[in-house]
Amino acid sequence: MNIQDIKQDWISQFEKPLVITGPCSAESEKQVMDIAERLDKEYMQVFRAGIWKPRTKPGSFEGVGAIGLNWLKKVKDEYKIPIATEIANASHAKLALEFDVDYLWIGARSTVNPFTVQEIAEALRDTDKIVLVKNPVNPDLDLWIGALERLAAQGIKKLGVIHRGFSSHNKSKYRNNPQWQIALELKDRFPNIPLICDPSHITGRRDLIQEVAQQAFNLEYNGLMVETHCNPDEAWSDAKQQITPEELKKILVDITLRKKNDTSNDFSSKLNRYRGEIDELDNQLLGLLASRMEVAKKIGQLKKEHNVAIFQPDRWNVLKKLAMRNGERMGLSKEFLEYLLVAIHKESVDLQNQIMEDK
Numbered sequence: 278m279n280i281q282d283i284k285q286d287w288i289s290q291f292e293k294p295l296v297i298t299g300p301c302s303a304e305s306e307k308q309v310m311d312i313a314e315r316l317d318k319e320y321m322q323v324f325r326a327g328i329w330k331p332r333t334k335p336g337s338f339e340g341v342g343a344i345g346l347n348w349l350k351k352v353k354d355e356y357k358i359p360i361a362t363e364i365a366n367a368s369h370a371k372l373a374l375e376f377d378v379d380y381l382w383i384g385a386r387s388t389v390n391p392f393t394v395q396e397i398a399e400a401l402r403d404t405d406k407i408v409l410v411k412n413p414v415n416p417d418l419d420l421w422i423g424a425l426e427r428l429a430a431q432g433i434k435k436l437g438v439i440h441r442g443f444s445s446h447n448k449s450k451y452r453n454n455p456q457w458q459i460a461l462e463l464k465d466r467f468p469n470i471p472l473i474c475d476p477s478h479i480t481g482r483r484d485l486i487q488e489v490a491q492q493a494f495n496l497e498y499n500g501l502m503v504e505t506h507c508n509p510d511e512a513w514s515d516a517k518q519q520i521t522p523e524e525l526k527k528i529l530v531d532i533t534l535r536k537k538n539d540t541s542n543d544f545s546s547k548l549n550r551y552r553g554e555i556d557e558l559d560n561q562l563l564g565l566l567a568s569r570m571e572v573a574k575k576i577g578q579l580k581k582e583h584n585v586a587i588f589q590p591d592r593w594n595v596l597k598k599l600a601m602r603n604g605e606r607m608g609l610s611k612e613f614l615e616y617l618l619v620a621i622h623k624e625s626v627d628l629q630n631q632i633m634e635d636k
């Protein structure tokens with residue numbers, strides 16, 4: 278089977294967006310049961326707990342292990358809600374199936390490794406459990422899709438993805454850089470695969486969970502995975518990003534869901550008018566860019582005739598500084614200007630290079 282044939286229907290059973298929640302790590306039977314009891318099951322439909330925890334550094338709490346499966350099972354029996362846990366190898370996968378875990382997710386550190394994903398896929402062959410794939414730690418969409426392909430090839434039909442952000446060397450306010458465009462490209466290519474946002478891991482801090490969750494619904498995600506704990510500050514792992522079940526309920530009540538479209542005349546006539554304006558402006562932009570490249574080619578020709586190097590750092594730095602200043606004054610963001618100017622400069626240098634190479 279191939280990913281295109283995957284059906285979304287396992288997620289359409291939920292009236293509200295799917296919310297998977299529970300502690301980062303199962304710590305004790307009591308901790309697990311206490312959290313499960315405090316979840317408002319109308320808003321939070323699936324209980325999660327990590328029992329095998331891949332940690333960045335040795336010496337951190339690495340999970341209670343298989344004993345935690347008994348606790349999850351007890352949650353399922355007592356509260357009649359589906360349960361979810363992370364699996365990181367074939368033996369985890371087999372144990373989770375034995376304990377009738379309903380949702381199995383493959384973590385970001387496993388998705389990066391095709392051998393791991395393959396052994397998990399084979400251990401889960403033909404399962405009708407729901408398997409969710411977190412994005413790999415590095416921003417590589419093909420690796421993420423590759424994991425889905427490996428699972429689909431083993432006859433696993435109920436698939437979904439979890440966007441938990443990407444590791445980055447650059448400091449930002451987030452623990453893991455969301456790079457929304459990567460998840461959106463996946464959604465664009467595979468609209469049949471449910472897309473779930475994990476604001477706990479994206480933010481790494483509880484005060485930002487609400488805004489990231491809202492952003493996910495602005496982008497029409499299908500659900501959330503959020504870490505909750507009765508005493509978040511005391512949690513044995515990821516304490517800073519956990520919230521109480523009541524805090525999560527408040528976030529979910531306050532959140533605005535967005536629909537795919539609006540069929541009213543008011544909306545569609547205004548939208549069409551604005552889109553017409555955008556089409557016209559895009560045409561002008563492209564025309565201007567093409568003219569700019571023609572001038573760059575003339576400069577390339579001139580440099581060739583005088584044997585001058587293409588890349589001129591002084592000119593490029595002055596030009597960039599000026600354009601950044603003007604652009605920011607016009608309300609364009611610094612990130613966007615950087616990206617745009619670098620792309621324009623690269624094309625200009627490439628075109629001049631072609632001219633130099635032409636005999």
Ligand SMILES: C=C(O[C@@H]1C=C(C(=O)O)C=C[C@H]1O)C(=O)O
Binds near residue numbers: 625
């Ligand atoms: C066009 C030139 O060549 C290169 C491209 C530039 C550009 O596209 O603006 C600027 C500096 C050079 O690195 C130039 O030297 O002016």
